[in-house]
Amino acid sequence: MKNKTWHRVYEMAKPHKKTIIIVVLLSLLISVGEMVKPYLIKIVIDDYLSMGIYQKGIVTIGMIGAIYIAIVLIGNIIDFISSTATNMMGEDIIYTMRNRLFKYTQNANIPFHDRTPAGKLFVRITNDVEDVSSLFKDVLTTFFKDIILITVIVVIMCYFSITLSMLSFIVIPFIVVISIVLTRILNKIYDKSKKIRTELNTFLAESIYGSKLIKIFNIQKEKQAECERLNNDYRNSRLPGGIIEGLLPALMTIAENVAVSIIIWTCVYHWFGISLEVGLIYVFTTYIKQLFEPITRIIDNIEVVQEAFVSINKIYDILDHKEYLEDLESGMILNEVKGKIEFKNVWFSYNNRDWILKNLSFTIEPGQSIALVGKTGCGKTTITNLINRFYEIQQGEILLDGVNIKNINKRSLRQHIGVILQDPFIFARTLKDNIKLNANISDEEIQEAIKLSSAEEFVSSLPGGIDEVAKERGISFSAGQKQLLAFARIFAHNPSIFVLDEATANIDTHTEALIQKSIDIISKKKTSIFIAHRLATIVNVDKIIVLDAGEIVEMGNHLELLKTGGYYSKLYNAYYASLQ
Amino acid sequence: MNLLLRLYPVPKGKIFIDGQDINSIPLKDLRDSICYITQDNFLFSTSLRENVKLFKDGYEDKEIKESTKNAMVYDDIEKMKNGIDTIIGEDGTNLSGGQKQRVVISRAFLNKSNILIFDDTFSALDNRTEQLVLNNVKELAKNKTCIIISNRISDIKDADKIIVLDGGNIVQEGTHNTLLKQEGKYYEFYKQQSAKSEMALN
Numbered sequence: 141m142k143n144k145t146w147h148r149v150y151e152m153a154k155p156h157k158k159t160i161i162i163v164v165l166l167s168l169l170i171s172v173g174e175m176v177k178p179y180l181i182k183i184v185i186d187d188y189l190s191m192g193i194y195q196k197g198i199v200t201i202g203m204i205g206a207i208y209i210a211i212v213l214i215g216n217i218i219d220f221i222s223s224t225a226t227n228m229m230g231e232d233i234i235y236t237m238r239n240r241l242f243k244y245t246q247n248a249n250i251p252f253h254d255r256t257p258a259g260k261l262f263v264r265i266t267n268d269v270e271d272v273s274s275l276f277k278d279v280l281t282t283f284f285k286d287i288i289l290i291t292v293i294v295v296i297m298c299y300f301s302i303t304l305s306m307l308s309f310i311v312i313p314f315i316v317v318i319s320i321v322l323t324r325i326l327n328k329i330y331d332k333s334k335k336i337r338t339e340l341n342t343f344l345a346e347s348i349y350g351s352k353l354i355k356i357f358n359i360q361k362e363k364q365a366e367c368e369r370l371n372n373d374y375r376n377s378r379l380p381g382g383i384i385e386g387l388l389p390a391l392m393t394i395a396e397n398v399a400v401s402i403i404i405w406t407c408v409y410h411w412f413g414i415s416l417e418v419g420l421i422y423v424f425t426t427y428i429k430q431l432f433e434p435i436t437r438i439i440d441n442i443e444v445v446q447e448a449f450v451s452i453n454k455i456y457d458i459l460d461h462k463e464y465l466e467d468l469e470s471g472m473i474l475n476e477v478k479g480k481i482e483f484k485n486v487w488f489s490y491n492n493r494d495w496i497l498k499n500l501s502f503t504i505e506p507g508q509s510i511a512l513v514g515k516t517g518c519g520k521t522t523i524t525n526l527i528n529r530f531y532e533i534q535q536g537e538i539l540l541d542g543v544n545i546k547n548i549n550k551r552s553l554r555q556h557i558g559v560i561l562q563d564p565f566i567f568a569r570t571l572k573d574n575i576k577l578n579a580n581i582s583d584e585e586i587q588e589a590i591k592l593s594s595a596e597e598f599v600s601s602l603p604g605g606i607d608e609v610a611k612e613r614g615i616s617f618s619a620g621q622k623q624l625l626a627f628a629r630i631f632a633h634n635p636s637i638f639v640l641d642e643a644t645a646n647i648d649t650h651t652e653a654l655i656q657k658s659i660d661i662i663s664k665k666k667t668s669i670f671i672a673h674r675l676a677t678i679v680n681v682d683k684i685i686v687l688d689a690g691e692i693v694e695m696g697n698h699l700e701l702l703k704t705g706g707y708y709s710k711l712y713n714a715y716y717a718s719l720q
Numbered sequence: 721m722n723l724l725l726r727l728y729p730v731p732k733g734k735i736f737i738d739g740q741d742i743n744s745i746p747l748k749d750l751r752d753s754i755c756y757i758t759q760d761n762f763l764f765s766t767s768l769r770e771n772v773k774l775f776k777d778g779y780e781d782k783e784i785k786e787s788t789k790n791a792m793v794y795d796d797i798e799k800m801k802n803g804i805d806t807i808i809g810e811d812g813t814n815l816s817g818g819q820k821q822r823v824v825i826s827r828a829f830l831n832k833s834n835i836l837i838f839d840d841t842f843s844a845l846d847n848r849t850e851q852l853v854l855n856n857v858k859e860l861a862k863n864k865t866c867i868i869i870s871n872r873i874s875d876i877k878d879a880d881k882i883i884v885l886d887g888g889n890i891v892q893e894g895t896h897n898t899l900l901k902q903e904g905k906y907y908e909f910y911k912q913q914s915a916k917s918e919m920a921l922n
Contacts (some may be wrong), residue, residue, distance in 0.1 A: 254814060257765050346764055356725060356756045357827070358748055362775035490814050494799070515846045516818020517796055562817055562844070619759075648871065649909055673844060715847035715874070 145449045148456050152237065153276065156229045160280070166222040167285035171292045173215040178426040179296075180208050186419035222281055230277030234269050237455065241265045244459055250530040252464035254490075259342025264458055267337065268451040275448035279441045286434030293431045300423060303412045307402050308428050311395045318391060319439055326381065326446035333377035334450055340370040381443065388439060396432040400425050471549035477556045477636035478506040478541050479667030481527065487535035488519075488526060496522050498690045499536070504683070506541075509668040511678035513708065514687035520671040524639045527669075528554055540637075558635030562642070564626035566614025571599060572606045575628045589632035592661065594654035595624035620651030627658040638668040684708065721837055721869070725751055737835075755833040759840040761820040768797060769804045772826045779830060787829035790856040792849050793822035817844040825853060829860060836866040842875055850874070873913050882906065 153160060188194065188201055195201075245253075245261055297305040347354065347363055354363055403424050406412065481504040488497040496519045504510050512520040525531050526538060529550055538545050545553055566574055575586050590596050590606070598621050602608040614622050630638060640659065647655065662668060663681070672678040679698045686694040686701070686708045693707050701708040723730050726747060735742045742750055763771050772787060773779045784804065788794040796819050800806045808815065815823065821844045828836055838857065842850045854875065857866070870876050877896040884892035884899070884906045891905050899906040 255809060257809060342765070350762050350764065352727065353758065353760075353762050355727060356751060356754075356758065357774050357831075358751045359774050359776065366775070493801070513846075515849060516822070516844060517816040521816060649912060652871075673846065711846065711848060714851060 145453055148452050149275070149449075152233055152272075152452070153280070155236075156232065156276075159225050159229045160284075163222045163225055163281050164284045164288070166218050167281070167288050170215050170218050170222075170285060171289045173211045173218075174289060174430065175292050175296055176211060177208060178423055178430070180204055180211075181426075182419045182423045185422060186417070190418070222285075226281040227277050229280075230273045230275075233276050234273045237269045237272065238265055240459060241269065241455065244465070247466055247468065248464045249466045250525070251490075252461075257342045257346075259345035260338050261458075262345060263338045263341045264455055267341075268334070268455050271451040272448045272455070274444050275452075279444050279448075282434075282437055283441065286438050289434045290431060293427050297424070297427050297431075300420065304403055304406065304420075304424055307406055307412075308399045308424070308431075310402065311399050315392075315395055315435060315439070319442060322384065322388075322439070322442050323446060325384065326443055327450065329377065329381050330447050330450040333374065333381070334454060336370065336374045336377050340367075340374050343367065343370055385443060389436070392432065392436045392439065396428065396436075399428050399432075403428065466550055468551045469549070471552070472543065472547050473549050473552045474540075474543075474556055479636050480504065480506045480539075480541050481637070481667060481669075482539040482542075483523075483536070484539065485536035486526070486533050486538060488522060488531065488533045490531070492534070496690050497526075497533075500690070500692060501536075502685055502692065502695065504667055504669070506667055507665070508683065509663040509670065509681040510683040510685060511670040511672045511681040512685050512687060513672050513678065513711070514693075518687040519690045520687060521641055524559060524641060524669060524671065527637075527639065528557055528559065555633075556636045557639060558630040558633060558637065559639040560623070560626045560630065560641065563619070564614075564622045564629075566610045566617065566622055566625065568610055568612045570604075570607045570609050571602070571625065574610060574625060575632050577629065577633075579633060581632050586628075586632055589628045592631040593624055593627035593658050595621075595628045598624055618647075618651075620647040620655070623647065623655055624651065627655065630662065631658075636666060638662050638666045639671075640668070641671045642673045686711075721756060721839055721867070724837075725754055725756055753833050754835040754837065755828050755831040756837040757824055757828050757839060757841045759843070761817065761824050761844075763808050763815070763820055763823060765807070765809045767805045767807050768800075768823060771808065771823055772804075772830060774827060783830060784826075787826045788823075790829040790853075790860070791822045791826040792853050792856075793819060793826060796822070818846070818849070821845060822849075822853070829856070834864050836861055836864055837869070838867070839869045840871070842870065842872070847874070873910050884909075 184201055184204055187196055241261075241264055245265075248256075294305070297308065343366065347367070354360055404421065407417070407421050483500050483502050486497055486500040487495060488500075489495045500519075500523075502510075512523060514520055522531075526533055527540075527545070529545055532546075540548065540553070540556075572583075572586060575581075575589060586606070590599055599606055599608075610617065614625075617625070659668075659670075663670075668681075670678055670681060678684060681697070683695065683697060684701055685692055686706075688707065694701055694704065696704070702712065703709075722728050723735060724742070726742060730742060732743050733741060737745065737750070737753070745753075769784060772784055781804075785794065788797055788804070797804055797806070821841060825838075825841055828838070836857075842853060845853060851874075857868075858878065860866075868876055868879060873896075876882055880895065882892075882894060882896060882899055883890055884904070886905060892899055892902065894902070900910060
């Protein structure tokens with residue numbers, strides 16, 4: 141599990157190899173500078189001050205001071221360059237990850253979206269990606285710098301006195317134990333806390349979307365309680381992290397002072413034959429302080445690292461599930477489609493348990509129009525989802541112009557099928573963009589499409605006309621107006637096959653007549669499938685398929701089905717009677 | 721209807737419930753007294769049970785069961801592996817448009833409000849199911865005020881009063897029979913709908 145995470149970090153950092161190498165080399169320079177600084181002071185103390193001289197040979201204290209200042213200046217400039225570079229790299233990695241995640245959500249199939257709440261995806265794309273960024277922006281640079289610093293300091297300390305060095309390192313095992321324990325605890329804390337955060341965000345997204353319903357049923361109090369519960373869980377889940385964060389500096393200071401005390405004691409009492417030399421004590425205590433700076437930073441960063449690791453694993457839990465990705469590239473490209481659709485012994489279930497379609501077979505000839513009729517939940521909408529290959533069937537085959545749709549390129553397949561959903565989705569863009577949908581369609585063609593779909597009256601009634609920007613999800617438009625726009629889309633894109641999941645929402649009679657006009661135009665020319673909720677609109681189709689519990693119970697045109705006196709005629713008579 | 725529930729500001733002295741200006745009724749009481757079933761079929765991603773009782777406590781299983789039966793969605797729910805405790809969206813659980821609509825309608829049968837509003841909530845139902853649900857709604861609305869918004873004659877013809885709107889104005893008011901006799905907008909509307917079915921029958 142850990143290895144996997146490291147591998148993922150490596151994969152994310154890989155495109156930035158150059159930056160990392162440069163940053164490491166720069167860190168090396170900084171460390172050397174850092175090391176030289178106390179050494180210079182040691183020289184001043186031992187060779188000049190204790191002797192009471194200002195100049196030794198040609199080297200004066202002033203010259204040493206100048207070198208010291210130069211080292212500080214260069215060190216700062218190098219530091220600036222390397223932190224700018226890592227910041228940029230961090231931003232770059234976030235940018236890439238965010239794009240990768242969005243691409244995944246766009247290419248993931250409908251079953252993925254069925255089981256993944258939108259709130260969860262928002263959290264992954266926004267918060268989790270942000271949480272990863274500090275790993276690269278803050279930790280990575282300092283980590284290399286700190287490792288080098290530690291190594292260099294240890295080497296120099298050993299150079300001065302192996303005995304004193306070993307004595308200073310007595311506290312190291314203690315620090316190692318702390319880090320290991322900390323890593324484990326923090327990983328658990330963040331894993332739990334991020335799970336709650338996802339839950340909280342999913343809840344928030346849904347509650348904001350459903351705010352009207354919440355008002356209507358007066359459930360603000362219940363929703364507030366739920367929010368407070370989740371929010372409280374989230375707060376509590378982060379508390380232990382805060383406690384550790386507060387405890388850590390104290391622990392590190394204690395360890396550091398213990399090490400310094402050991403050195404001073406040793407020197408003062410001449411243990412292990414060490415003589416009291418002021419310069420040496422100064423160098424050692426300074427080096428210990430310098431040694432603890434990177435160590436403390438690394439330990440502090442365990443928190444950031446664990447937080448990032450948990451997020452990385454959550455992000456990759458999505459990205460690694462390649463089985464949800466749709467293959468939009470391979471397969472046969474269809475140039476021309478006649479529009480013959482065949483279902484051959486199709487079995488389908490959303491969850492591999494409850495069969496929605498059972499051994500379904502029917503044929504639609506090119507240019508024919510058919511209607512799917514049946515009780516709700518009988519599988520009408522499912523059939524259109526299958527033609528589009530939003531879902532894969534378990535058994536049987538679906539053929540378009542004699543070709544199994546499994547062998548057809550998905551992009552190409554969907555290009556040839558125009559679907560109008562019950563509640564057409566409108567983007568918060570201009571009407572023109574909403575009709576065009578990024579396809580290569582000229583303004584004249586769009587005007588023509590608006591005319592054909594009888595949406596002209598509606599569009600020209602808007603202050604901005606075709607350039608009017610729709611509200612989010614088109615909430616300012618009525619169901620009928622959204623339908624008109626959806627039909628304009630169909631006319632503009634001119635697919636070979638037309639599927640209409642009849643609008644179930646209230647549409648006034650005037651708009652309904654306009655929609656009927658569009659339906660008549662389209663169904664005359666194209667293979668059309670209507671999912672009918674209102675019987676009155678389907679009496680003219682070539683073939684009516686009556687479904688019940690995923691099976692075809694009757695098939696034929698309106699008059700034939702009425703004569704047989706079966707399921708359809710009962711349905712129809714019930715409807716007719718309801719009007720009397 | 722958005723105005724009746726004061727989802728938007730309402731000028732004083734315009735809308736009254738039991739003779740009382742709705743602006744003088746506390747918002748919570750006002751909304752508690754009205755059960756408004758909207759057309760957007762919004763379901764929370766939680767269990768069907770919570771979606772019917774809408775997070776309110778104090779409902780017995782029996783009542784919830786009864787309300788789903790009245791909304792003709794009980795059999796559909798029973799077929800699911802976890803029944804009323806099925807979580808929406810989990811394990812690929814998909815409800816069809818009509819199933820969602822009936823879950824939403826169940827709320828009305830559980831609710832104790834004296835005013836019921838059905839805003840185009842029968843549209844995704846096939847005609848037979850719709851008639852069955854409507855019969856239950858009629859039973860439920862016996863001692864209650866019930867407003868049904870619909871473009872389908874079949875949904876509204878038994879109402880005590882039908883109000884025909886056009887461009888934000890009331891153009892006609894009356895029962896199904898009186899409106900038919902007036903040969904106005906409602907009659908036209910009726911003719912259109914029955915003509916389609918009539919034509920199909922011959």
